[in-house]
Amino acid sequence: MTAPVQEFQTQRFAKWWKDLGLRKLLAWQATILISQMTTGYDESVVGSFQSMKPWVKDMGYPDSSRIGLITSIVFVGGFVGALVASPTADYFGRRVGMFVGSTLTFVGTIIQTAAQTAGMFIGGRFLIGFGISFTCVAGPSLLFELAHPAMRGTISSLFNVLWYVGSIIAAWTTFGTGYMSTSWSWRIPSLIQGVPALLVMMSVLCGLPESPRWLCANHRIEEAQQLLAKYHSNGNLHSALVIHEMEEIHILLEAEAAAKKSGQNSWSVLYRSPANRKRIALVATIALLTLWNGQGVIAYYFSPILTSIGITSTPQQTGINGGLQVWNLLFSLAGALLADRIGRRTLWMISFVGMILANVPLTISSAMYAQHGYKGASYTVVIFLFLYDAAFNLANNPLLYCYPTELLPFAIRAKGLSVQVAVSQAALTVNQYVNPIALDSIGFYYYIFYLGMLILGTCIIFFTFPETKGKTEVELAALFEDPKLDRADPITLEGLEAALDHVSEPCEKSAVVTKNQASNSL
Incomplete structure (x- = not known):
């Protein structure tokens, strides 16, 4: 791991709660984590619905095949949505991907809650699955790309942990409403399913930061540098960490630009x-x-x-x-x-x-x-x-x-x-x-x-x-290009540039920026 990251870990990581920039960043990242609660909630709540007599009646007393369709349709929606989620996150940004996914999930939840027939319920669940696929693509990407290098592994690992938070909430919500004899016994838990999606929508509208890498890839370099400085170095545009991160992003994006020119976009x-x-x-x-x-x-x-x-x-x-x-x-x-x-x-x-x-x-x-x-x-x-x-x-x-x-x-x-x-x-x-x-x-x-x-x-x-522990993004990018790199000692930024000179087809030697060029571009 490179010096700027090591310095932060040894001197400041243990006291992140005293760092204003990191506190703000973690608050934003918490809203990204919340999106995964919907998945855990959904997969838990539907099983509980099947034991509720009002739900069985409202769904027209479905047989086992219909129940199988009701349960699995969310996965079908997720499969279809996954094909569209990637271009949305790539071309319009990770924030847009999060907003679109949360909006679709929220609308699907409303349809599911208001369902008068099994067909309407199935349609709502398809839309929920379609939306979840967007947040499962854009969410981990944005979480990883926003995170401070010293906290990236832990924060990224927490994304799917929220699955169980949603599952636990669903279990106890349906336990509480299960004693009701009206259709609200299942409509209330269904409505609550839309709360995480609504919170994510609000966070995007209130200014959820965009990925610095996506900003740089779309020629908004100054905006990316300001964002990194604000959340990683308390506004210091010239800190060693911010300069290092910008250099790293430039090295990767210049190499990846060659891939696009060679028809691999x-x-x-x-x-x-x-x-x-x-x-x-x-x-x-x-x-x-x-x-x-x-x-x-x-x-x-x-x-x-x-x-x-x-x-x-x-x-x-x-x-x-x-x-x-x-x-x-x-x-x-x-x-x-x-x-x-x-x-x-x-x-x-x-x-x-x-x-x-x-x-x-x-x-x-x-x-x-x-x-x-x-x-x-x-x-x-x-x-x-x-x-x-x-x-x-x-x-x-x-x-x-x-x-x-x-x-x-x-x-x-x-x-x-x-x-x-x-x-x-x-x-x-x-x-x-x-x-x-x-x-x-x-x-x-x-x-x-x-x-x-x-x-x-x-x-x-x-x-x-x-093993990916402790590696920077440039090291991770070079990992699969040279089989020896995953067994080597941590390598320097200059060494990474040399490694990237030898990447396979997509990256040509002329595409790689040197450290001095990256610094000048700032």
Whole structure:
């Protein structure tokens, strides 16, 4: 890590709350984090609706196939929206992407709340999913690009942690309204779902800062420098940190400009160079590994799992589920805080090995109860369900958006995140239909399939996931261009310029600025 960032970490990072610029920046970033509450809220609240008699009546007593459509349509909307979210964030800015996504989500929430038929409810949910995809593309990008270098890893890791905050709020809201006998039992929780989107819309209208990298890419260099100075150095335009950040942005953007001139400003940029193919392959792999590791079965079918081991009363199931959500939030926070301490790669390995260690006794205990009815085995299952989720949330939750955002350079960040969101939504749709059938057909044997997936995932992480801890954006951009860089000691800015001279197809030698040129351009 370069000197200006190290200096901030050692002298000021421990007292960020005394820094006016950072306090303002963190307040703005909190509104970006809030956007992810909508996702967690949505995926929790719909399951609760299905146990409410007024909702069942208002939806026309839907059968299992209609309920499957109601649940999965939000993922379909997310898949379609992901294809549009990237150009919006790239051409109009990250702020516009956040505003469009939040507006669509808010409108979808209103339609869903006012629904008089299942068709209207489904239409609202499609729009909600469509909007969520925008905030899932623009949100992590803006969060990462606004963050102070010394806080970037931790702040980026917190984005998906807010998923559980939304989930917990949804669980307790529906618990409170579930006793109502009118349609307001589900309309009130549905209406509350629009609150995070409304807050994000208001924050954009009230001046949410734009990404400095996007400003520089659109020739608004002075505005970008002022923004960095305001939030990273309390208005000091000539601080070493601001100058360093501007130099870093210029080096990256000049190199990426060559890619645009060579005809790589379209989606083809994702696969034309070996480096970008590696990045996109990793991003898609992350999306699949986080959804096909067995935790999704626990998350979406917790009640049937508890029923299968003899825990059938509603108070017991509600209490265990409520405790599990708080447990998940705590371990997600722990993972976000550990990401900058032990590294992303290490955290991924701990998470997947931990899930393997929990999967084996979970499968054995489930089998013992299913075959012999041992009461003690049912309690063991609950314990290992909690441990499974703990291991999952150490990495899979906080790093789901943070790690891909670090792997993707600015020029393809929005496109790459769109790919991740699209793959995630497609995988979620598959899960929605496959998991219940598999659980019903083969029961605990389904865990064995996921044990194989966990072992495969661990091997993929060990052999292909690079470490991104402590690296600047320029170092991250150069990471995939030279296989030796991810094993090398931290390199200097001058060394990075030399590394970028040898980047693959998109970047030609003439496109790279030297340190002096970058300084003069300020």
